[in-house]
Amino acid sequence: MRTAAKTGVVLAGLTASALLLAGCSSDGATATSADTNKADILLSYSQPHTDPFQNAENVGSMERFAELGYGTIPATNADRDASQQLTDIQTLINKGAKGLVISVGDADAIVPAIEYANDSSVPIVAIDEAPASGKIAMIVRADNVNMGALACEEMGSRVKAGDAVITLDGDPVTSNGRDRTNGFNDCMAEKYPDVKLVNVATEWDPAKAAAGIETAMNQYDNIAGIYNQSDATFFPTILDTLDSLGKLIPVGQPGHVVQVSVDASPMAMTAIRDGWLDAAVAQPMTDYIDYGVDYLTRAISGETFQAGETDHGSVIEERNGNLVDLLPTPVVTSENVDDPDLWGNKEFALEAFGVTK
Structure with a gap:
């Protein structure tokens, strides 16, 4: 986990010279050569929907472009409309975006937009989620x-055979939703087969999560536990919801409903400290x-990348025909919740989520 950050969602990043990943190569002249003004190279960001996590990724990426001296086109937000994100990406390219x-x-619905970018020779870097092709x-x-x-291991160690666990499943049209569901379910079936799973389809909608918990x-x-696939969302x-049902009981107290989540947002960090x-x-x-911005700026300069280990503790793998830099994901508990390296403790995140530490 990186340690540098600025307030107000201004994220400290790496310069291209400081980040040398395994297996990189350069093809010919670069878009940032001496006779090219970086301010004339327009970059932008496509956001799929609105929540504090997505907002922070959007604003942070755009500010990082500006910090590096690139020109920008205002970012777009599709507001949960897959067809709108396709249109947004095409529009950004038509407005002159070079990356x-x-x-x-939506992993499948986004493909035509990516193919449009490919045909237009506009590099794309995807962060957080992966397209189907x-x-x-x-x-x-x-x-x-x-x-x-990892969430399964944390849950399985805290519940017992015969218990039931609610799993708040993300939208299956997203790679994160599918992967977090499959990773948890497969692990539970293998290691804790006597724990019943009650799957709730949320489509990343908090109202559907609340209704599913009540049902x-x-x-x-x-019900002894809840697996929450996005604490930034839910x-x-x-x-x-637990409070309204009389089920909000602190960790370690009789009747406590075990909660394990993904994201470790500032709200989750507070909930860990408060014992929920x-x-x-x-x-x-x-x-x-x-890294998303760094890969993009290097790609528009003609660099290509290969699978292998990186110098920042991750591994680049080939999946579905694309390279994926798989970053480490630590588990946060009461023992390490105050670690300043965790993104949920950084000032920009606290401001973005409206949380005080």
């Missing part, structure tokens, strides 16, 4: 299957932005 960082809303310069994300498995609590009297909805959340698997959000 884009995107977060994918289309040529991407680099995908920068966590290993979400492993994040689900499950009414249907089963042995807090404080879960806490409010047992553990969270942390997304490396600052790294998404720093």
